[in-house]
Each structure stands twice: as structure tokens, then as C-alpha cells.
Amino acid sequence: MVKLSVVDTDLVRTPELDAMAKEIIDQIRFASGKAMANIADPRVYPLPDDKNTIERILVDAAHEMGDAERFELLKSQGRKFAASPLTKIDHRRSELFQAVDLRSDIAVFEQIATKRKFVRPLSEGQHVLSGNVPSPAEEPKSTLTWHLNKVLCNEETGPTNADSDHLYVGGTMIDPFGNAVSGGVHDLGDGWDTGNELPFDTNVAVSNLSYGVGWPRTYYYISAISVRGNDKLYAFLDKLVQVARDYAINAAATAAGGAAGAWIGLKIGASVGSLGGFLGAAAGAAVGALVGYLVGSVIAEIWNEVKGYFKNETKLFGSITMKVRLPNQGALAPDGSNTLPNMNLVWPGFNGKYTLTFDVQLNWIPSFRPAAIARMADHLELVATDTSHGFKLRSWSSATGHKWTDWEQIANFGVSNDSPVTLVAPNPLRLTALTIDTSGYVQSVERQWSLTEASGWKREPLPSLSPTGLICGSVVNAASRGQNHVDVFATAMDGHVYTAAKGPQTDNTWAGWWKVGEGQFLAGTPVATISRSEGRLDLFAVGLDGRIWSAAYGPDAAGNWDWVGWFPILSEVFVPGTHVTATSRQTDQIDLFAVNLNGEVRTAAWSANANAGKWAGWWRVTEINGQFMPGTPISAVHRSERQIDLFAVGFDGRIWTAAWGPQTAEKWAGWWSIGDARFAQGSVIAATTCGVNRLDVFMRGFDGNVWSHAWDGEEWKTLII
Numbered sequence: 001m002v003k004l005s006v007v008d009t010d011l012v013r014t015p016e017l018d019a020m021a022k023e024i025i026d027q028i029r030f031a032s033g034k035a036m037a038n039i040a041d042p043r044v045y046p047l048p049d050d051k052n053t054i055e056r057i058l059v060d061a062a063h064e065m066g067d068a069e070r071f072e073l074l075k076s077q078g079r080k081f082a083a084s085p086l087t088k089i090d091h092r093r094s095e096l097f098q099a100v101d102l103r104s105d106i107a108v109f110e111q112i113a114t115k116r117k118f119v120r121p122l123s124e125g126q127h128v129l130s131g132n133v134p135s136p137a138e139e140p141k142s143t144l145t146w147h148l149n150k151v152l153c154n155e156e157t158g159p160t161n162a163d164s165d166h167l168y169v170g171g172t173m174i175d176p177f178g179n180a181v182s183g184g185v186h187d188l189g190d191g192w193d194t195g196n197e198l199p200f201d202t203n204v205a206v207s208n209l210s211y212g213v214g215w216p217r218t219y220y221y222i223s224a225i226s227v228r229g230n231d232k233l234y235a236f237l238d239k240l241v242q243v244a245r246d247y248a249i250n251a252a253a254t255a256a257g258g259a260a261g262a263w264i265g266l267k268i269g270a271s272v273g274s275l276g277g278f279l280g281a282a283a284g285a286a287v288g289a290l291v292g293y294l295v296g297s298v299i300a301e302i303w304n305e306v307k308g309y310f311k312n313e314t315k316l317f318g319s320i321t322m323k324v325r326l327p328n329q330g331a332l333a334p335d336g337s338n339t340l341p342n343m344n345l346v347w348p349g350f351n352g353k354y355t356l357t358f359d360v361q362l363n364w365i366p367s368f369r370p371a372a373i374a375r376m377a378d379h380l381e382l383v384a385t386d387t388s389h390g391f392k393l394r395s396w397s398s399a400t401g402h403k404w405t406d407w408e409q410i411a412n413f414g415v416s417n418d419s420p421v422t423l424v425a426p427n428p429l430r431l432t433a434l435t436i437d438t439s440g441y442v443q444s445v446e447r448q449w450s451l452t453e454a455s456g457w458k459r460e461p462l463p464s465l466s467p468t469g470l471i472c473g474s475v476v477n478a479a480s481r482g483q484n485h486v487d488v489f490a491t492a493m494d495g496h497v498y499t500a501a502k503g504p505q506t507d508n509t510w511a512g513w514w515k516v517g518e519g520q521f522l523a524g525t526p527v528a529t530i531s532r533s534e535g536r537l538d539l540f541a542v543g544l545d546g547r548i549w550s551a552a553y554g555p556d557a558a559g560n561w562d563w564v565g566w567f568p569i570l571s572e573v574f575v576p577g578t579h580v581t582a583t584s585r586q587t588d589q590i591d592l593f594a595v596n597l598n599g600e601v602r603t604a605a606w607s608a609n610a611n612a613g614k615w616a617g618w619w620r621v622t623e624i625n626g627q628f629m630p631g632t633p634i635s636a637v638h639r640s641e642r643q644i645d646l647f648a649v650g651f652d653g654r655i656w657t658a659a660w661g662p663q664t665a666e667k668w669a670g671w672w673s674i675g676d677a678r679f680a681q682g683s684v685i686a687a688t689t690c691g692v693n694r695l696d697v698f699m700r701g702f703d704g705n706v707w708s709h710a711w712d713g714e715e716w717k718t719l720i721i
Contacts, residue, residue, distance in 0.1 A: 001327065001334060002324065002325065002326055002327070002331045002332060002333055002334070002340060002362070003324070003325050003340075004322065004323075004324050004340040004341070004343055004359075004360050005322070005323055005343075006320060006321065006322055006323075006343065006345065007220070007288075007289050007292050007321040007322065007323050009289060009292045009293035009296055009321060010293070011289075012289045012290055012293050013293060016251065017251075017290065017293060017294065018297070020244075020247045020248075020251065020294060021293075021294050021297040021298055021301075022090060022093075023093060023096075023247075024240075024243055024244060024247060024294060024298050025297075025298055025301050025302050026088075026089050026090055026093055026097065027108060027109060027112055027243070028054060028240070028243075028298065028302050028306070029088050029089065029302070029305065030085065030089065030097055030100060030108050031053075031054040031055050031058070031107070031108040031109065032054070032058060032305065032306055032309075033078070033081035033082075033085055033088075034055050034081075034102055034108055035047075035054070035055045035056075035058040035059045035062070035074075035078075035309070036074050036075070036077045036078030036081055037078040037079070037081055037082040037102060038055065038059055038078070039059060039062060039071070039074050039075050039078050040074075040075045040076075040078035040079045040082065041078075041079075041082075044082075044103060045078075045082065045102055045103060046103070046104075046105040047059060047105065048105050048106060048107045048110075049105070050107065052235070052239060053107040053108075053109070053110075053239070054107070054108070054109065054236070054239055054240075054243075055107060055108065057232055057235045057236050057239060058236070058306065058309045059309075060232055061230075061232035061233070061236070061309040061310050062074055062309045064230070064232060064311075065309065065310060065311045065312070066311070067311075067312060070308055070312075073308070074308065074309070082102065085097070085100075085102060086098065096112065096115060096116075097112075099111065099115050100112065109243055113246065116250075139653065139678070139680065139681070139702075140365050140702045141208055141209070141210035141211075141365065142208075142209035142210045142329070142362075142363060142364045142365050142367065143206050143207065143208060143209055143362075143363045144206070144207040144209055144219055144324060144326075144360060144361075144362055144363075145203050145205075145206050145207075145360065145361040145362075145363070146173075146183065146203070146204050146205040146206070146207075146221045146322070146358060146360060147201075147202070147203055147204070147358060147359050147360065147361055148169065148186070148200045148202040148203075148204050148356060148357070148358055149199060149200055149201065149202075149342065149357055149358070149359060150197065150198070150199055150200060150342075150356070150357035151167070151188055151192075151197070151198055151200060151354065151355070151356050151357075152196070152197040152354065152355040152356075152357075153165070153167075153192045153193060153194055153195065153196040153197070153352075153354055154194070154346075154352075154353035154354060154355055155194045155351075155352045155353045156192055156193050156194050156352050157227055157315055157349070157350040157351055157352030158350065158351050158352065164190060164191045164192055164193050165190070165192040165193075165227045165228075165352070166189070166190035166191075166192070166227060166228050167188040167189065167190075167192050167225060167226075167227060167354065168185055168186065168187055168188060168225065168226045168227075168228075168229035168230075168233075168234070169185075169186050169188060169204060169223060169224070169225045169226075169356065170182075170183065170184060170185035170186060170204075170223065170224065170226075170229070170234040170237065170238075171183050171204065171205060171221055171222050171223030171224060171237070171241075171319075172205075172221075172222050172237070172238050172241040172242075173205050173207050173219065173220065173221050173222075174219070174220040174221075174222065174241070174245060174287060174288035174291055175207060175208075175211065175212070175217075175219055175220075176212065176214075176217040176218055176219065176287075176288075177211070177212050178245060178248075178249045178287050179211075180238075180241055180242045180245045180291075181205075181207075182234075182238040183204050183205025183206075183221065183223075184204075184205075184234070185229065185230075185231055185233075185234035186202055186204055188200070192354075204221075204223070204358075205221055207219045207221075209326070209329075209362075209364070210365070210367070210680070213418075213473050213474065213524070214471045214472065214473040214474060214524055215326070215327060215328045215329065215416050215438065215471070215472045215473045216325060216326060216327045216328070216438075216472070217325070217326050218288060218323050218324070218325045218326075219288070219323065219324045219326070220288030220289070220291070220292060220321055220322065220323045221321070221322045221323075222241055222288075222291060222292050222295055222319050222320075222321045223319065223320055223321075223322070223345070224237060224299070224316060224317055224318065224319045224320070224347075225317045225347050225354055225356065226314065226315060226316045226317060227313070227314065227315040227350070227352075228311055228313055228314045228315065229310075229314060229316065230310070230311065230314075232309075232310065233310055233314060233316060236306070237295075237299075237316070237319075240295055240298060240299070241291060241295055244290075244291045244294035244295050244298070245287065245291050247290075247294065248287045248290035248291050248294065249287060251290065288321070288323060289321070289323070291321075292319065292321030295319045295321075296318055296319045296321075299316065299318050299319055300318055303316050315349070315350045317347045317348075317349045317350070317354075318347070318349065320345050320347065322343065322345070322358065324340065324360055327438055328387060328414075328415070328416035328417070328438050328472065329364065329367050329387070329416045329417040329418040329473075330364050330367070330387045330416070330417040331362070331387075332362065333362070338361060338362045338363065338364075339359055339360070339361050339362070340359055340360040340361075340362070341359065342357050342358070342359050343357070343358050343359070344356070344357050345357075345358060364417075365702060365704075366417070366700060366701075366702070366703070366704035367417045367418040367700070368384040368385055368386065368417050368418065368700055369384065369385075369418060369419075369420050369421065369683070369684060369686075369700060370382045370383070370384040370421070370686050370698050370699075370700060370706055371383050371384070371420070371421035371422065371423045371433075371686050372423070372686035372687065372688045372696065372697075372698050373423040373424075373425060373431065373688055374688045374689060374690035374696075375425040375428050375429075375431060376428045376690070377690050377691055378397060378398055378690055378691070379395075379396070379397040379398075379690060380395065380396040380397065380688065380690060380696060381393060381394070381395045381396075381423070381431065382394045382395070382404075382686070382698060382706065383410075383421050383423055383433045384421060384700075384706075385415045385416065385417060385418075385419045385421060385435055386409075386415070386417065387414075387415060387416065387417050389409045389411075389412060390409070390410075390411040390412045390413040390414075390415055390443070390445075390459075391409070391410045391411040391415075391421070391433055391435070391443075391445050392407045392408060392409050392410065393407070393408050393410050393433075394406065394407055394408070394706075394721070404721045410433075410445055410447075410457040411433075411443070411445040411457060411459045413437050413443050413459070413461075414437050414438040414439065415435060415437050415438060415443070415472070416438060416472050416473055418473060419435045419436060419437075419472060419473055420435065420473075420474075420475045420476075420684065421433055421434070421435050422434045422435070422475065422476055422477055422478050422488075424478040424479065424480055424486055425480065426480040426482075426483065426484045426485055426486050426503075427483055427484060429448065429449040429450065430446065430447070430448050430449070430484070431446065431447050432444060432445070432446045432478070432486055433445045433446075434476050434478055434488060435476065436470050436471065436472050436473070436474060436475075436476055436490070437461075437472060438472045439472075440465075440469045440470045440471065440472060441461050441462065441464060441470070442461065442462040442465075442470065442476050442488065442490065442500070443459065443461050443462075444459070444460045444461065444462060444502075444510065445457050445458065445459050445460075446458050446460065460509075460510060461510075462488070462500050462510045462512065462513075463500065463510060463511070463512060463513065465490075465492055465498055465512075465513045468492040468493045468494040468496070468498075469492060469493050470490050470492055470493070470524075471493065471523060471524045473524075474490065474491070474523075474524030474525075474526075475490070475524075475526040475527075476488050476489070476490040477489050477490070477526065477527050477528065477529040478529060479529040479530055479531045479537060480531060481531040481534065481535050481536060481537055481553075482503070482531075482534055482535055484503055484504060484508070485501070485502075485503035485504070485505075486501065486502045486503060487499055487500075487501045487529070487537055488500050488501070488512075489516070489527040489529050489539060490527065491521050491522070491523060491524055491525040491526075491527060491541065492523065493523045494523070495520045495521050495522065495523055495525075496515050496516075496518070496519065496520065496521075497515070497516045497517070497519060497521065497527055497539065497541065497551070498512070498513040498514065498515055498516065499512055499513065499514055499516055500512025500513050500514075516539065516551050516563055516565075517551050517563055517565055517566050518566070519541070519543065519549055519551065519565070519566035520543065520544055521541050521542070521543055521544065521549075521576070521577075522544070522576050522577045524577070525541050525542060525576070525577045526541065526577070526578075526579045526580065527539050527540070527541045528540040528541065528579075528580040528581060528582035528592070529582070530582045530583065530584045530590065531584070532584040532587065532588050532589065532590055533587045533588055535554070535555075535561070536552070536553060536554045537552070537553040537554075538550060538551075538552050538553075538582065538590060539551045539552070539565075540569065540580045540582050540592060541580060542574045542575070542576050542577060542578045542580060542594070543566070543568075543576070544576055545573075546573035546574055546575070546576055546597075547568045547569070547570075547571065547572070547573060547574075548568070548569045548570075548572070548574065548580055548592065548594065548604075549565070549566040549567065549568055549569070550565055550566065550567055550568075550569055551563055551564065551565030551566045551567075552564050552565055569592065569604055569615050569617075570604060570615055570617060570618060572596060572602055572604070572617070572618035573596065573597060574594050574595070574596050574597065574630075574631070575597060575630045575631040577631070578594050578595065578630075578631040579594070579631070579632075579633035579634070579684065580592060580593070580594045581593040581594065581633070581634045581635065581636045583636045583637075583638055583644065585638035585640070585641050585642075585643075585644065586641040588607060588608035588609070589605075589606070589607045589608075589641075590605065590606045590607075591603060591604075591605050591636070591644065592604045592605070592617070593621070593634040593636055593646060594634065595628050595629070595630055595631060595632045595634065595648070596618075596630065597630050598630070599627045599628050599629060599630050599632075600620050600621075600626060600627070600628075601620065601621040601622075601626050601628065601634060601646065601648070601658070602617070602618040602619065602620060602621070603617055603618065603619055603620075603621055603668075604616065604617025604618045604619075605617055621646065621658050621668045621670075622658055622668045622669060622670050622671060624670070624671060625650075625656065625670070625671040625672075626658065626670070626671050627650075627651065628648055628649075628650060628651070628656075629651065629681055629682060631682070632648050632649065632681070632682060633648065633682070633683070633684040633685070634646055634647070634648050635647040635648070635684065635685040635686070635687040635697070636687075637687045637688060637689050637695060638689075639661075639689045639691075639692050639693075639694075639695070640661075640692055642661050642662055642666070643659070643660070643661035643662070643663075643692075644659070644660045644661065645657060645658075645659050645687070645689075645695055646658045646659070646670070647674075647685045647687050647697055648685065649679050649680070649681055649682070649683050649685065649699075650671075650673070650681075651681070652673075652678070653678030653679055653680070653681060654673045654674065654675065654676065654677070654678060654679075655673070655674045655675065655677075655679065655685060655697060655699065655709060656670070656671040656672065656673050656674070657670055657671065657672055657673075657674055658670025658671045658672075674697070674709045674716050674718070675709055675716065675718040677699075677701060677707050677718065678701075678702070679699045679700075679701060679702075679707075680702070683699060683700075685697050685698070685699055686698040686699070693711075693712065693713030694710075694711065694712065694713070695710070695711035696708065696709075696710050696711075697709045697710075698721075701720075705720045705721075706720070706721050707719075707720055707721075708720070708721045
């Protein structure tokens with residue numbers, strides 16, 4: 001159930017969190033001291049170029065306040081600070097702050113972060129994992145809007161220059177992946193006296209729900225009101241939230257044993273997010289609550305020390321943190337609407353009190369991800385998830401007159417609209433569909449055909465993977481290593497890859513889960529899975545170091561079958577969590593594809609009969625138009641042993657393709673765009689073939705329809721099905 005609530009930040013309070021708050025307070029004191037020292041002597045104590053630093057914000061606010069007497073007082077205090085900068089710093093942190101160079105133009109926080117070996121996002125809005133990457137401004141997206149609809153002045157704060165209050169509200173959003181985005185400052189007008197009440201229709205902040213992968217998620221809005229506030233005051237508040245966020249992220253990463261991947265982006269030089277996409281839906285969900293507590297604690301302690309920078313009689317009330325927990329994509333309010341009920345936030349302080357009434361409005365765009373399979377020639381099936389129906393299916397074949405059937409519900413269970421679907425056919429007359437439901441279980445639905453009739457669809461959930469668990473919205477991959485064998489693989493919350501199986505060896509029921517080696521990955525990392533020959537399995541996933549790692553199941557020299565690995569595939573580096581695509585176009589032949597840190601599609605190959613049985617690569621797939629968002633999923637189809645076609649969504653939202661085979665003199669050629677329809681960047685394209693001269697790709701459009709691009713050997717044809 002979707003729920004809007006106020007966070008009781010005291011519930012997350014710990015001695016460690018209190019210690020963090022005290023260090024942030026000391027840090028702001030030190031940055032304030034540096035600001036005053038700059039006011040006293042700007043040549044000796046230069047400011048950072050970045051205007052979004054505490055020092056610059058405070059100095060700019062001081063220049064704007066227009067009070068010469070207070071400005072001179074700041075100068076005097078600056079000279080005292082420069083002479084003895086550690087006077088107000090807790091002795092337990094004096095060594096940390098002694099390392100700060102006041103004569104440097106590097107911000108105090110940057111120097112402290114370096115000393116602490118902090119990890120922070122290099123770029124707000126770059127998702128670690130492909131699935132939903134940051135979208136262009138014009139691309140439709142699902143949103144959560146924090147909406148103000150009423151303000152009541154229970155009691156004004158006392159005499160001001162205008163004999164009434166001039167009220168402002170502002171705040172910062174924290175998403176489940178640790179990103180902090182300012183909602184800006186909103187002027188609620190002046191003339192507020194006791195008993196005044198006015199309606200508002202103001203969107204104070206908007207969260208992007210199309211960003212990221214994995215459910216459930218919790219979104220936070222940390223807000224504060226002020227009397228006689230201005231943009232500099234809320235810039236200070238925004239920066240305070242960002243500093244607190246960085247402390248909270250490092251605490252969460254440490255608590256997760258490093259699997260959060262908070263340090264990975266810096267290590268490999270990628271502009272990646274702070275916690276990692278899938279983990280953001282779980283361990284990362286606590287970051288907003290931690291930040292809320294830190295910000296509230298710091299404001300209560302530090303406001304009287306910094307208010308001298310702002311206009312006379314500016315009053316900053318304490319922060320209040322709201323949160324919304326969303327169980328899945330497409331979730332609605334308890335009454336079935338898109339608007340969550342009103343919530344009153346009460347701000348007492350400065351001998352006054354205000355009550356602001358908020359609601360939250362959800363706007364969802366279609367987000368299902370169709371999967372396609374061709375079990376036999378001239379036969380196609382599409383399966384997608386639906387929150388209200390579980391699995392739904394459409395089919396196309398000669399039996400349907402080469403027309404697509406309507407969507408048919410084939411199973412009913414709780415799932416997110418955007419949950420990926422994996423299809424596998426252990427024989428041409430059997431189809432298995434798999435996904436991870438909202439409880440973290442893998443759901444399996446299967447149907448068996450005969451030459452004369454078909455059985456009904458049978459749902460069979462896999463055993464629970466406890467205590468670690470799987471994440472709704474992450475991928476469960478599958479392969480068939482022999483007639484009627486299905487093996488599935490997923491990366492659990494502990495960062496390990498686990499497998500389950502169904503086949504003659506398990507009496508045709510699901511069994512598992514078993515851990516595959518000791519490889520460590522971001523939680524939810526996709527595991528590319530293939531069978532290159534009877535009985536064998538090969539797995540590929542991007543590890544914490546950015547390299548692609550592999551594990552293999554097969555016989556050893558003594559004929560005993562077991563897993564070997566994990567071992568790296570050469571040295572190319574990718575964004576952790578990137579979708580790796582693996583295909584086997586002939587026995588004991590493997591081709592890998594992935595988009596690297598530079599946005600280039602790279603490929604590596606292995607064959608038992610070439611290069612002494614060693615991996616070769618990574619080569620770039622053409623030099624023309626082959627630039628994509630790092631981590632973009634690549635879909636690969638082999639129409640024959642000598643033909644491969646690749647598909648990916650480009651920066652312009654169109655589908656692009658490249659090819660290798662006799663028609664290209666066995667060299668990579670492309671990239672060419674297919675049609676003019678636009679799709680969400682980072683989406684996985686459903687691509688398949690049911691004949692040597694036939695290619696079919698499917699995508700969900702922003703309009704909610706399934707778009708089909710079909711190649712008949714001569715040209716591409718586009719239609720909505």
C-alpha cells in the first residue's frame with residue numbers, strides 16, 4: 001500500500017548518527033569561520049570557485065544583507081577565527097580539522113571528505129545500473145509531486161519590520177538511490193498574522209519515478225519554513241542536506257559491507273550514482289531517514305551561529321521530513337486514486353506556529369517490458385507483467401492468421417509493471433516465463449503443447465531464497481542446457497549469484513537455491529546466461545571492479561560436473577551492474593556484448609577451436625554512430641551460425657542496429673536507425689528471429705502500446721500491435 005507519512009527521525013537515532021551530526025556541526029562552524037576570514041582578508045583566505053559551497057553561500061548572503069555594522073562584526077570574528085581556528089572544534093576531531101588548509105581555495109567539506117576518504121556521486125542523476133537511465137528533458141517520465149494546498153498561521157512569530165510575517169518554504173528531495181535534488185524555495189507571501197488561512201496550489205518539488213530500478217522504494221522530502229528567508233538561506237539548507245546525505249551514504253555503504261558500491265564509481269572513473277540502483281531499493285531506502293535526522297539535529301544546534309549572515313530577523317524553523325513508500329511501479333493511493341490524502345505539518349518556533357497542508361500526486365506512464373521468443377519457425381509470443389494481472393501474453397503464428405491475438409491473462413500474482421520477464425523454451429512445445437514478484441519470490445508460469453492440444457498455464461513459484469532475498473524489478477535469467485532442463489540465475493541482496501533448476505534431475509519440480517561460487521556483485525546485477533553445448537552453462541556479470549566475470553558449469557578432467565569460477569574476461573571496464581549480453585551461435589562458441597564507460601559497444605569472443613581456447617577482445621562494434629549511454633542494454637540475435645544482429649536504444653530514443661555476417665563481409669557494419677519512434681533510454685529491447693530472413697523487435701512506447709519493427713529480408717516495417 002502507498003503511504004505518505006512524517007518521519008520520526010528519532011527512531012533512526014544511534015550513537016553513530018549523533019557523532020555524525022556533531023562532525024557536520026563542527027564542519028559548518030569551520031566553513032563559517034573560513035567565510036568570516038575571507039570577509040576579513042579575501043586575498044589570504046580565498047573562496048572556492050563553486051558557488052554551491054557553504055563558504056561561498058554564507059559570504060554571498062553576508063554581502064546581500066545590507067547591514068554594515070553586522071558586516072564589520074563578521075570581519076572581526078573572521079580575524080579571531082584565523083588566529084585560532086580550532087577554538088570551537090571538539091577536541092576529538094581537532095586532528096581532522098587541523099588538516100584543513102584555510103589558505104586553499106578548496107572547500108572545507110572537500111578537504112574533510114578527502115581526509116575521510118568519502119565517496120560521493122560524481123554526477124547527480126547518473127544511474128549505476130542500466131534499466132532506467134536519466135532521460136532527456138522532453139522524454140515522458142513517471143513523477144511524484146509534493147504539493148502544498150493550504151497554509152494556516154496559528155500564531156505569528158512576533159513583531160517584524162512589517163508587523164507581520166513574510167513566509168517561505170523550501171526543501172530537498174532524497175530518492176531511494178541517495179540522490180539529493182533541491183525543490184527550490186517558494187515565496188508564500190507576506191502579511192501573515194495570527195488566524196490567517198489561505199489555500200495554495202503549489203508544487204514544491206517533483207521526484208522522478210522513472211529513474212532507477214527495483215522495488216519497493218521510499219522517497220523523502222526534507223522541508224523547512226522561514227520568516228524573511230531568501231534564496232541564499234535555502235541554498236544553505238540544500239547544501240546542508242547534501243553534506244548530510246554524503247555522510248549517510250557512507251554509513252549505509254559501510255553497513256552493507258561495501259556491497260553498496262558507493263566507492264566503485266570513483267575507483268573506475270565512472271560517473272555513477274552513490275548507492276547502486278538495485279541496492280537503493282533496499283539498503284538505500286534508509287538514507288532519507290538518516291539525512292532527515294542529521295539535518296534536524298544540525299539546524300537546531302547551528303542556526304544561532306550562522307543567522308548573522310542573513311537579513312535581520314530571518315528565522316529558520318527546524319526541518320520536517322516526509323516520506324512516501326511505493327511498493328511497485330503503478331501503485332496508487334488506498335482509494336485507487338493518484339492523490340495521497342492530505343497531511344498537516346506543524347512548525348512551532350520563535351514564539352509562533354504555522355501549519356502547512358501537503359498532499360502527494362502520482363503520475364505514472366506505462367512501464368511494462370515485453371519479452372519475446374520464437375519457439376519455432378513462423379511463431380512468436382510476447383509476455384509482459386501487469387500489476388493487476390501478473391503475466392499476460394499475446395501470440396502470432398499461422399494458426400492466428402499471422403495476426404496478433406489480444407492480451408490474455410495467464411497468471412495472477414503481485415508484480416510491478418516494470419518487472420523484467422525472462423522466457424525460455426526447454427523444447428519447442430514448452431514455454432516457461434519467469435519474473436520476480438513484489439515479495440521477492442521468483443514466479444514461474446509454464447505451458448506444454450502437444451501436436452494435437454495444449455495444456456493450461458501452470459503457475460509454480462520457486463522456493464524462497466532466504467534469508468538474503470531477491471529484489472522485485474531485478475532480472476532473473478534462465479537457460480536450457482538440455483531437453484526439458486531449465487536453470488535460473490539471479491543476484492541476491494547479499495551480492496552473490498544463486499541458481500535454481502527444474503528438469504529430470506529434480507523430478508520436474510523446482511529445486512534450489514544454490515550459491516554459484518564466491519563472486520561479489522551489486523545486488524540485482526543481471527547475469528547473462530547461455531548453454532553453449534549439451535549440459536554446459538556459462539554465466540557473465542559485471543563485478544565490483546567493473547570487469548566482466550564468468551562462471552562455468554561443466555565436467556572436469558575426471559568427468560565430474562561442477563561450477564568453476566568466478567574469473568575475469570580480459571580487462572575492459574564497464575559500469576557495475578551493466579547488462580551483459582551473451583549469445584552462442586554454434587557449439588562451443590560465445591560472443592559477449594556490453595556498452596563500456598565511454599558509451600561504446602564492445603564485444604569479446606571465445607571458441608574452443610580458436611585462439612588456443614582463450615578469450616579475445618574487447619573490440620569496438622563499428623566506429624560509426626555507435627555511441628550510447630554507458631550501461632545501455634544490448635539485445636543480440638543470431639539468425640544463423642554466421643549472422644549476428646544487435647539492437648539498442650540510442651541517445652535520441654530511437655532503436656539502432658548493427659550487423660555482422662556474410663552480408664557485411666563478416667565485418668561489423670552499422671549503426672543504422674530503425675524508424676522514428678522514440679523509446680525510453682536504457683530499455684531492454686525484446687528481439688528475436690523465427691527465420692534466417694526474419695527479425696522482430698518489440699518495445700513498449702510512451703503511449704502504452706507495443707511497437708513492432710519487423711525485418712522481412714528487404715526492409716523494416718513498423719506497426720503498433
